[in-house]
Amino acid sequence: MKKLGLSVLSALLLLAGAARAEPVRSNLVATDNVETFITLETKGVAPGQTVWAALTQRIRPHWHTYWINPGDSGIPTEITWTLPEGWKAGAIVWPAPTRFPIGPLVNFGYEDQVHLLVPLTVPQDVKPGGVVKLDAKVDWLVCEEICIPESADLSLNVPVAVGTALLEHDVASLFHDARASLPVPSAYPVDLVPGGDTHRLTLADPALHGHTIKDAFFFPHDYKVASANGAQEAVVDGKGLTLTLVPGGALPPGPVTGVLRYTEEYEGQETAHVLAVEAQVLALAATEAAAPPPVAAQQGATLETGWAMALLLALLGGMVLNLMPCVFPVLSMKALALLKHGPEHARRHGLAYTAGVLVCFAVVAGALLALRAGGAAIGWGFQLQDPPVVAILAYVMLLLGLSLSGVFTLGGSVMGVGQGLAGRDGLAGSFFTGVLATVVATPCTAPFMGTALGYAITQPWPVALSVFLALGLGMALPFLALSFSPALLARLPRPGLWMDRVKQVLAFPLYASAAWLVWVLSIQAGPGALATVLAGMVAIGFAAWLYGQTRYAGTVGRGVGTVAALALLLGAVIGATGTTPVTASVATAGEAKAAGFEPWTPERQADLTGQGKPVFVNFTAAWCVTCLVNERTSLSGEAVKKALADKGVAYLKGDWTNRDATIARVLESHGRSGVPLYLLYLPGKAEPVILPQILTEGIVLEALSGLPAA
DSSP states (O other), X not given: OHHHHHHHHHHHHHHHHHHTOOOOBOOOEEOSSEEEEEEESBSSBOTTOXXXXXXXXXXOTTOBEXXXXXXXXXXXXXXXXXXXXXXXXXXXXXXXOEEEEETTEEEEEEOSEEEEEEEEEOOTTOOTTSEEEEEEEEEEEEESSSEEEEEEEEEEEEEBOSSOOOBOGGGHHHHHHHHHTSOEEOXXXXXXXXXXXXXXXXXXXXXXXXSEEEEEEEEESSTTTSOTTSOOOEEEETTEEEEEEOOOSSOOSSOEEXXXXXXXXETTEEEEEEEEEEEEEOOOOGGGOOOOOOXXXXXXXXXXXXXXHHHHHHHHHHHHHTTSTTTHHHHHHHHHHHTTSOHHHHHHHXXXXXXXXXXXXXXXXXXXXXXXXXXXXOOTTGGGGSHHHHHHHHXXXXXXXXXXXXXXXXXXXXXXXTHHHHTTTTHHHHHHHHHHHHHHHXXXXXXXXXXXXXXXXXXXXXXXXXXXXXXXXXXXXXXXXXXXXXXXXXXXXXXXXXXXXXXXXXXXXXXXXXXXXXXXXXXXXXXXXXXXXXXXXXXXXXXXXXXXXXXXXXXXXXXXXXXXXXHHHHHHHHHHHTOOOOOOOSSOHHHXXXXXXXXXXXXXXXXXXXXXXXXXXXXXXXXXXXXXXXXXXXXXXXHHHHHHHHTTOEEEEEEOSSXXXXXXXHHHHTTOSSSOEEEEEOTTOSSOEEEOSSOOHHHHHXXXXXXXXX
């Protein structure tokens, strides 16, 4: 009996040890500023069950990470899950944020420690009794005086239970704290009345009347609802609590959601409230119809952009776009092609070219609007922020240049693109020339474009699409007018040998464009990608020569030459698609100091403006031709450098060569969808002076002239 009792006791101890198994928790990753790990709420999972996981971040003192709406700057924490087939991870359930004022900017986020809850759904057909591995890549931005992007690769080994997975009591306090940090759904209705200069958000809690309200602040999920650094005046009356909000942009469609914080004081007792609210947007009163927020016009005046004005600006901007160095060679080549056709043929080619431009603008606009709707912070020229696109565009420029130089021809037309599909009229060539002209126009920004596109991306998609199409129509209009005007066609010189000479000369701007795109790629993706693409360009050059040499050979020779050329071309493209971006900056710290500027960060800008210093900010990108021309002609001269030094102006550069959500937010907050953007912050003024997109040295000097000497 004694041995039996010892055996039973041992078995009970083993069972107790098993019951006290370690919680299901990932590895812990400790960076310089944050410790990160994931914990499962249950001892395991069961088929068909939804369980909760908590991402915990212990943040270095005085540093902070970001909420889903980071405020004036920053990037929210992201979790990218790699799960077995059938498993699903829901969206992050965000705790209530805290405000972090940094000079004139305000950020929304978390300090010390935060738990981000995520629901995990287990498929019904998962086999019980095993262990499943879940992987999560976590990316975040952590800031104090500087901001540092950090990441962690986390993994959990999750047991699959036979029955219902039980709660893990050892982690109960962690999940209690996580749920305690969440905002509580409001028991009272909330309304938002939009206005031109301010919105009014009202919590309809009549019991608040006569109570003292302190520290009231509304954190919207969408930053366009309310400016992060805008003052929110609180008023309590018989209707409840009303906050005045300064708009951050155009109101999004549907209800307005967010977190409302306030402290209620009554009879000496204080109660803190953190409410999750969904505000219904009410119709405007007739006496306070909202007008679009003012946007700086091209010459410094203010302009209220409506739909009709945006269409006009887009049309004008598209016309001016033809004079940009990106587009002019392509347009010139197409104009030469018209010399071979009569007026009737010219009209059809003009319409085909216009159709190509409009279709391409519609595709670019659709992609941009869809990505923005999905939360991506992008703008005009967004496709050039992907190194593979830049590399392939460089290949296209090289191929077109080689074609114009006579290395090879496609179908015998001047442009040659799509000739095999077009029949005798070659209309497909004109259509694809329009497509090509649009693609090569994306690195350029013309006057009037910034205001029009900045308006477009804040509007519903039908309005936004109409503005993009107006821009495309403006770009196609000069060529369309030429093709429909017999008088203008008659003034063109007669076809002759000179056309071949001009065609060959036009190859060199295309070679220059290819070289410039390779330089952009070297900044975006580093030396390794540069070597890959240069090798690809050699392969493409050989493919073009081989195709040209075997084009008129016998059937076997032509077939072998074509297949070999296509193989070389495919190899070059595959190599280009493998290029990935690296962290880009306008220049290294040493190069920046030597050139007289500093790299832009919101914290550095806030620090300088907080000291009362004038600040000039240049938002630029290596792929933006307009930006580079402005820097060479208007910002690098000795007169401008001397004026900046004499006036004590700090010169900051923000690089948008690769995607940067913080810069994208700044651009949109000033009514722009792309670079360049030039801001001059004057001491004592919160809002900057916005300079035109096309600069001259005189414009810059005039803007600086009102500043006193340092």
